[in-house]
Amino acid sequence: MRRLLVLSALLTTAAVQAPKPLTPSEIVAQAPAVDWRTIPAEDLLLIDYQGGGRTIVQLAPQFAPVHVANIRALAGAGYWRGASVYRVQDNYVAQWGTNDEKAALPTGVVKRPPAEYTRSVRGLTIRRFPHADPYALRVGHAGGWPVAVYAGDQASLTHCYGTVGVGRDLAPDTGMGGELYAVIGHAPRHLDRNIAIVGRVVEGIEQLSALPRGTEALGFYKEGTVAKRITAVRLASALSAAERPSFQYMAETSPSFAAYLRARANRRDDFYQVPAGGVDICNAPVPVRRAPAR
Amino acid sequence: MRRLLVLSALLTTAAVQAPKPLTPSEIVAQAPAVDWRTIPAEDLLLIDYQGGGRTIVQLAPQFAPVHVANIRALAGAGYWRGASVYRVQDNYVAQWGTNDEKAALPTGVVKRPPAEYTRSVRGLTIRRFPHADPYALRVGHAGGWPVAVYAGDQASLTHCYGTVGVGRDLAPDTGMGGELYAVIGHAPRHLDRNIAIVGRVVEGIEQLSALPRGTEALGFYKEGTVAKRITAVRLASALSAAERPSFQYMAETSPSFAAYLRARANRRDDFYQVPAGGVDICNAPVPVRRAPAR
Numbered sequence: 001m002r003r004l005l006v007l008s009a010l011l012t013t014a015a016v017q018a019p020k021p022l023t024p025s026e027i028v029a030q031a032p033a034v035d036w037r038t039i040p041a042e043d044l045l046l047i048d049y050q051g052g053g054r055t056i057v058q059l060a061p062q063f064a065p066v067h068v069a070n071i072r073a074l075a076g077a078g079y080w081r082g083a084s085v086y087r088v089q090d091n092y093v094a095q096w097g098t099n100d101e102k103a104a105l106p107t108g109v110v111k112r113p114p115a116e117y118t119r120s121v122r123g124l125t126i127r128r129f130p131h132a133d134p135y136a137l138r139v140g141h142a143g144g145w146p147v148a149v150y151a152g153d154q155a156s157l158t159h160c161y162g163t164v165g166v167g168r169d170l171a172p173d174t175g176m177g178g179e180l181y182a183v184i185g186h187a188p189r190h191l192d193r194n195i196a197i198v199g200r201v202v203e204g205i206e207q208l209s210a211l212p213r214g215t216e217a218l219g220f221y222k223e224g225t226v227a228k229r230i231t232a233v234r235l236a237s238a239l240s241a242a243e244r245p246s247f248q249y250m251a252e253t254s255p256s257f258a259a260y261l262r263a264r265a266n267r268r269d270d271f272y273q274v275p276a277g278g279v280d281i282c283n284a285p286v287p288v289r290r291a292p293a294r
Numbered sequence: 295m296r297r298l299l300v301l302s303a304l305l306t307t308a309a310v311q312a313p314k315p316l317t318p319s320e321i322v323a324q325a326p327a328v329d330w331r332t333i334p335a336e337d338l339l340l341i342d343y344q345g346g347g348r349t350i351v352q353l354a355p356q357f358a359p360v361h362v363a364n365i366r367a368l369a370g371a372g373y374w375r376g377a378s379v380y381r382v383q384d385n386y387v388a389q390w391g392t393n394d395e396k397a398a399l400p401t402g403v404v405k406r407p408p409a410e411y412t413r414s415v416r417g418l419t420i421r422r423f424p425h426a427d428p429y430a431l432r433v434g435h436a437g438g439w440p441v442a443v444y445a446g447d448q449a450s451l452t453h454c455y456g457t458v459g460v461g462r463d464l465a466p467d468t469g470m471g472g473e474l475y476a477v478i479g480h481a482p483r484h485l486d487r488n489i490a491i492v493g494r495v496v497e498g499i500e501q502l503s504a505l506p507r508g509t510e511a512l513g514f515y516k517e518g519t520v521a522k523r524i525t526a527v528r529l530a531s532a533l534s535a536a537e538r539p540s541f542q543y544m545a546e547t548s549p550s551f552a553a554y555l556r557a558r559a560n561r562r563d564d565f566y567q568v569p570a571g572g573v574d575i576c577n578a579p580v581p582v583r584r585a586p587a588r
Binding site for chain 1: 455569
């Protein structure tokens with residue numbers, strides 16, 4: 001009998017010592033340096049607001065090169081000084097910028113960019129996302145971005161929470177890049193392939209998502225009022241090395257990313273009774289972090 | 295030549311007169327009275343805030359009867375007078391209420407309700423949703439609610455934008471109902487089957503979604519601070535007929551609902567270049583409206 005008790009005690013100890021499955025946050029926190037890629041400073045757009053606060057957007061030149069070049073040129077020329085956030089529609093988008101048809105455009109800005117809504121899958125190494133998607137033939141990740149693939153080997157970025165796109169009028173307009181929006185609600189994936197996606201918010205989304213909703217149709221603010229004013233929009237590369245923020249994304253080719261996706265699809269924290277066994281691509285956002293101090 | 299010109303003019307007229315496909319909003323606006331179902335007054339929970347503003351939640355007794363009975367009893371007893379919204383986590387949830395372990399519970403409140411996270415599909419007439427879902431065997435609608443179906447003929451409501459659930463501690467706790475949350479971001483479907491869903495916000499979500507995000511872990515407000523105070527939580531059925539708001543949902547069995555789902559999956563407004571050909575269940579929320587004046 002005594003032996004049985006000892007055995008039982010050993011088993012209990014073993015059970016206690018069995019490692020608990022890591023949560024998605026723990027996997028991200030423990031991912032080694034080799035699993036992270038630094039985002040180039042010319043791909044970070046810093047939006048500063050009157051009264052403080054900043055939103056940082058990572059640009060996606062691989063997907064909308066002309067629109068992104070426009071945005072860099074507009075930022076470089078101080079085009080958005082004094083612009084505003086003028087539309088906040090609940091469960092949809094916050095929109096900002098300016099598009100003064102009469103004002104001269106800064107040098108290098110293409111007035112009518114091509115419709116960069118999709119691009120060829122050629123040149124993209126897409127790691128397949130292993131769960132169903134109701135919008136595309138398949139989805140996956142490439143270069144740190146969620147990507148949807150359609151017939152004709154066309155790829156597009158996906159409208160997820162925090163995705164940044166270019167406001168436009170009806171076709172043939174594609175948006176010059178002066179007016180941008182960020183998604184602040186459930187993923188409006190029906191916009192995919194219909195608008196130029198130029199990036200994603202990597203910090204400070206709450207500067208946009210927590211704003212009072214506009215009272216007019218489509219969440220626009222009343223004529224003469226704005227949600228907040230923008231004091232400056234600059235590329236991180238325009239700042240001194242000391243002032244410049246640096247961000248990293250988790251490589252989709254890394255073991256950490258694979259573990260992260262598994263954990264997002266199968267939550268095993270103490271809180272969860274039933275792991276889902278699946279996840280949608282917008283509910284497993286690519287981890288992005290501030291680059292750790294060296 | 296003249297005849298050709300006339301024919302051409304006729305063709306042009308015909309093209310102009312061809313009906314444009316309706317947008318989802320137009321389908322909802324034009325749906326006949328017979329396609330709507332009135333929500334019972336005892337299923338509407340009115341949350342009033344200090345300084346004005348109201349959030350209205352439709353309760354789902356078909357899915358979490360004991361939790362919903364608790365919520366009705368708590369509302370009836372004025373349990374939430376002076377309670378607060380104390381957690382606002384970006385792209386996740388806003389949470390409110392109170393759970394004073396020492397306070398006596400109102401008569402009729404079950405301290406430890408069963409885990410009403412799923413229920414049998416028996417008794418539900420589920421109209422199948424025709425697009426892929428990465429979380430469940432299949433999804434559909436029943437009685438105006440989005441429903442996911444799992445192995446063992448178990449059904450659950452889905453965590454979409456605006457879904458209301460019951461905060462709980464670790465199992466075996468299931469939440470008494472004193473603390474509730476509403477989803478204010480991308481659908482956290484991984485919570486399905488892990489928590490009691492008791493309803494959805496049908497009006498006034500912006501009273502929660504536009505609040506400043508909490509600065510502490512998980513979006514909690516700093517000790518001693520709150521996002522806003524609640525002055526009263528009442529059932530619509532407790533109000534006089536004159537004060538009582540009335541809402542209707544679009545029946546999933548109606549032609550309007552079928553047309554609405556098709557339009558959500560295939561946007562053909564002038565703005566859209568490419569219809570998606572699919573949609574996820576949380577991106578096609580069941581239309582709910584104020585009952586029109588008779």
